[in-house]
Amino acid sequence: MTDEAAIARERIERLESLAREAVQAGNEARARSYVRRARRVAERHRLRLPRSFERSTCDACDTYLLHGHNARSRTQSGHVVITCDCGAQSRYPYD
Incomplete structure (x- = not known):
């Protein structure tokens, strides 16, 4: 990993x-x-966002999701379904 990519990762985390x-x-x-x-x-920088970041943001409205505040989490047949206040849903399997 180059220095630029490492700096970009740090900036994304921050x-x-x-x-x-x-x-x-x-x-x-x-x-x-x-x-x-x-x-x-x-x-x-052609980097992937960290998994925690991808699952904590809404793709539709770019909101950072806080469960119970602006997002709702439900489990459904082996998947977690997260619904944002804008109505967009994201699904991913249990980890």
Whole structure:
């Protein structure tokens, strides 16, 4: 991994923590901008977002999801179904 990619990964991790803090503080617009910026950094450096980050964001509206705050989690026949306040759903199998 090059130095640029390592720096990009660190920046993505930092943006994820900032987005989480912003949602907890009630500033969803700022959290949304952090999520968009992290996705842009990953695209620019051709990196995958960490699994935790992918599963904590809504693909439709770029919101950082906090379960019980702006997202609902349900289990359904071997899958976890997460529903955002915007109505978008994401499904993934149990880990």
